[in-house]
Amino acid sequence: MEGHRLLLLLPVLVATAHCQAFTGPEDATRATADPQDSTPRPSLPFHKISRGNLEFAFNLYRQLALNSPNGNIFFSPASISSALVALSLEAPTDSRNKLLKILGFNLTTVPKAEIQEGFEDLQHRLHSQSPQLLLTTGQHRFSNLGHRSMKKLKNTQKHIKKHVHQKTNGMLGAWMQDLGNETTEVLLNHILFKATTSLRKSLRDPTRSVRIPTMMQNASHLFYVDYELQSIVLQMELTANTTSVFVFPVQGALHQLEKALSPERLIKWNRSFFTRLLPGGTWRREGSRSLEALLPLLKVRGGIPKQLLLNISKVTHKAVLELDEEGLEAAAVTNIQLSPLPHPASSPSASESTQVYQPFLVMTFHTETGSLLFLGKVVNPLY
Structure with a gap:
């Protein structure tokens, strides 16, 4: 990193909590800023949904x-x-409140109108198309799929x-979730992300490095040891306002780390980073999930006026991430199918690997x- 550069992992939460900022100098010493110098930032619509989203x-x-x-x-x-949240805003009051509670929101503190405004603001800010960052969502x-013949299906x-x-x-390959025979509507949400790294080549200092598979070349990254969670935390700066964080628990400490994940924990890490030189290699990860079993039986309004309420019958999701010396590229799609019939009871997803x-x-x-x-989470790096 050049000089004493401050990287805010979560500026929204840092501003809200009036947290003091920490620098990350090359000699791994840390200096604190006077909390009295910290001025709360103006509240923007997306601020009101940040904590709920996390x-x-x-x-x-x-x-x-x-x-x-x-x-x-x-x-x-x-x-x-x-x-x-798009479905919840169209749902009857009872279903909407249940969905918003699952999504981390309490309507007594954040009204429906502010949630809607916050997500609209967030979607607008997440769009970027430049040589350093491609980020699109949508x-x-x-609608109106109805009963179809096999050919139409x-x-x-x-x-x-x-x-x-x-x-x-x-990026997602040939993945496509099959439509149920009773599916009358499908809501698709996509996200595409590609960011380059702001790295500089340097010789690795063997006394100060940690060997982890992140990049093909040696580079400076922000680094912290969380002794309470027995974990090493690495923050890799990407260009254009994006960053990736890798957390490496010692053997046997994973469950403790997973249980402790919270906005406050992210703030603590962000306050405590300093610089280290780290090596690595090319990396790819992907995952597919069925999520309807995690949702209660809910009815929502379809996209056609005067249509009867529909059930969320199937929710599937796939995401892919690729990381190399050039940068990070990722994509994901959420597929929600609506039908007159509720989703069938399903058992928890099986493990992808037993090794x-x-x-x-x-x-x-x-x-x-x-x-x-x-x-x-990466348990088996071979898959």
Whole structure:
């Protein structure tokens, strides 16, 4: 890093909590700023949903980890929450309140209008197209599907698959969740992310480095040892207001780390980073999940006027992340199917792997908004 550069992992939460800022100098010493010098930032619409979004992300992660303790996990909290909040705003009061509670919101403190305004503001700020950062998000609803012949069903699935391929630059491969026979609507939410790294080549100091698979070249990254959680935390700066965080617990400390994930823990890490030189290698991770079992039986309004209330019958999600010396690229799609019939009871997802390696967590943030774009756990690096 050049000089004593301050990186705010979560500026929204830091500003809200009036936290003091810490610098990250090359000699690994840390200096604190006078808390009296910290002035609260003006409240923007997305500020009001930031904490709820993070709480939802960590709660969903814990549920997935409980169902798949020995398997890799990777998903986009930003995509899932955006899709579900869109349905909640169209739902009857009871269903809306249940969905918003799952999403981390309390309508007594954050009214429906402010949640809607916050997500609209967030979606606007998440868009960027430049040589350093490509970040696009969006939703599309396929309505009035009705009862279809096998030929029409295949044509509809082909159309949806083409839409996903275009919006994610083909990163998700041939993935397409089959439509249920009773599905009358499909809501798709996509996110595409590509950021370059702001790295500089340097010789590795063997007395100050930690060997982890992150990049193909030696580089300076922000680094912290959380002794309470027995974990090493590495923050990799990406360009254009984005960053990735890797958390490496010691053997046996993963459950403690997962239980402690919270906005406050992120603030603590951000306050305490200093610089280290770290090596690594090329890396790719992906994950697919069925999420309807994590939701109560809820009815929402469809996209067609005067249509009867529909059930959320199926919720599927896939995310992919690729990391190399050039930067980080990721994409995700959330697929929500609506039908007159409720979703069938389903058992928890099976583990992707039974061979356990030393696991670690990875998170990718949009630092302007504090939005957690991607979150995952790597248990088996071979899958």
